[in-house]
Amino acid sequence: MDRRKVVIVGAGFAGLDCAKRLVGEPVDVTIVDRRSFHTFQPLLYQVATAGLSASDVAYPVRGIFQRAPNVAVRLASVTGVDLEHRLVRLAEGPPLPYDHLVLAAGAAVRWFEVPGAEEHGFPLYDLADAIRLRNHVLSQFEAADADPTLVEAGALTFVVVGGGPTGVETAGALTELFAMVLAKDFPRLDVARARVVLLEMGDSVLAPFSHRARRHGHDELVARGVELRLGERVTAVAPGEVTLASGEVIPACTLVWAAGVRASPLADVAGLPQAAGGRIVVGGDLRVPDHPEVFVVGDMAAVPGSGGRLLPQLAPVAKQSGRHAGATIACEAQGRRGGRRFRYRDRGTMATIGRGAAVADLPLGVNLTGVPAWLAWLFLHLLLLAGFRNRLSVFVSWAWNYVTYDRGPRLIIEAPGAPGPEGERGPEST
Template sequence: MAVPARAGNRRHCQRLLSWHVAVRAGCDRVPLRAGRFHQRGERPGLTEPSTGQPDRWPVVVIVGAGFGGLSAAGALARGAVRVCLIDQRNFQTFQPLLYQVATAGLDPNDVCSSVRGMMFRQANLEFVMGRVDRVDTRSRQVVLDGGSTIEFDYLVIAAGAVSNDFGVEGVEGYALPLYTLDDALKIRTRILLNWERANRSPHLIGQGLLDVVIAGGGPTGVEVAGALAELYGLLRRRDYRNLDTSEVHLTLVEGGDDLLAPFHRASRRAALATLREKGVDVVLSDMITGYEPGRVQLRSGRVLAARTLVWAAGVKASPLAAACGAEQTRGGRIVVNDDLSVAGLPEVFAIGDVAAAVGASGELLPQVAQVAIQSGKHVAHQILRRSSGLPAEPFRYRDRGSMATIGRNQAVVELPFGLRISGRLAWLTWLVLHLLYLAGVRNRFHVLVNWSWSYLTYDRGARLIQDRDRDQLERRLTKHDL
């Protein structure tokens, strides 16, 4: 409930950020400097040129410290603006390597970096951990979980995406999506726990206990399937040598007639052949229409008896897209102008997975890291231009290529100018580029050591079942008599 404006309200105001970005808890006034309050509307903003004093610089609030948000924040480091970066987590996840956490190839902290650790050198930036529940564009403030608010002059929505179950029955309740670190750990725990259960009760193997279905033949589904096939090979050879797993199936289901749809035909063929060589059953031109534990229903009428369904079938924009009142298009993505400002809300920008940015020929840009990084930089420059009174520039995406790995020594890489490679050279290219893009020297070093160790020994060292995830899963397994 709003508290009426009066001098005593000061105690209700939290001065959370050192340079006094207003984090307000039911307070009508905005503290700009110790002991001095401005009525809302008096503070420097879009209409006033910023002065040389940092406490009069415009406030840029960035929601989301993923690829896009971090890139925007970094590009504002030398600008005459105050940056408030907000994320519901205090770390960034390098999603391209999440499938390796899910398949026990990498440790969780290899693919995550502390936001404070990455940004502490940036003097004009403060990080706030919290979930933004709502954006009030009229009063120019974001509302955090718990009700506190932060005012902005410019807002950058970089809240990414969430897994999309497309309304398929049973998926939300029982399938395992792969989007966050937590998702990856749940998949790892489920798979390893199932093997331990199979060891205790081998008769359950015939009921699909170790069978896994992966939904979606895009890069994530293909990478999960390839890595899972290698993990299963290791578990069979080393950890559970006495189990008869000859009837265990890993199945990848794709609705289209080929894998890796955006790739060239040659790359798609290479991916399909490699997965089949690794023993993955690839089902094309069929779709999952329903799931209950142990029973994956396909549109063709076929039923797969798998106890684990990994959902990599697609994403939709973060729910924040709807909560800010912006116009949305396919997949809930926010409609943006060509400078990436939100249609009808000139002081609000949307970037990365949450935005429906379009390319040179009007096509919707893909939800990939490069789009997020480049759009983050672009928006930062537009904000600096705008606060200096310069006109907006359109966003031009430069496609740097696509790649997907299908396990040891196998990848497909497509670079600009039609350059395509597959096999070992592509795999090495994939390794080097992922190492370069991974945040932090420590993480790069750890991942390099882990990969080298796995390559030389065929081992996957992160085969750990964590207590917390195990307890949760075991409760669910018992409930469904699994």
């Protein structure tokens, strides 16, 4: 009998864990990604704030499967799926045939149709976004150093939209970068005038966390000088200014958008039923109804959780769902029945606010805050990173940053076009 062809779209947490589960199984796997590397999204904000280098949070996909003869890697953008003929369409080259398809293309930034946000805001979703934001932040300081009158026009005002973990982590890291590093780099500039404003629509930051964690997050942000605006919404973004629902206009050349994600645009063209946020509807076994040969996993899937709610778009959900789809395909390839229901094991959620400050809601109602949560956060992220080299490099960078209060990779790799009050986005850096 011919070996079954498995095509996995996306080498994120979900796609990688699915492919890893299929190594050595009697199937031929092709993992397709538009990037040659896997990105560790939870640490992107540290690249954007010069805590880590880009290469610390990215790992070549081919390197992961060097010793897996049944896994091929394909660098290509998937443009659609022909469900009838079981083909994956690529922007480059002929379509790929499949017997099993695993869609794991992740999510994309959700701009909520706020006028000007997409044109003038800085998303933080992939590595290019993080480098672009780092270039821009550092360039704003260079511009203000050359012409301090720009500070009044918002050159050093950084508005972060969204009080979830990404917004909180980014806001906290920006204040540390300014106070601990840039204040020394720019002795002639009054760096204390730099503002970080965190906007959150709801009435607290870190909304999905426990009350204790939310309180701790709030207090730590305020202690670090973040201006917290709760119950506040952005209604428009223009070059050099951010308009709020209250009518206030903040002169600001930088708007970091951490307000939410939706499913990858690939979900819109796959021709499959979608749920909230564009996520593809799947059954309890992660297959698409009426297409048992198609699995959807990770951020792209609307995976039913307890109480009818969808599982959150988090790395552990992606990893576990990817592995589950891989195990089901492996069972069937071995001639066994593989239709088990996916059960998500929630081992808790964490977020860090900065040096020595984090929150961790763990199973059995254990809520850690402060240094214990921060150490748990550091340890877990080191463990989750792909590749020993990256783990070692991140560990050394963190130790260096902690001991010296320094940030090595504060480099403007490609200077943005014209830093200044226009708040232009820089060109994409590699």
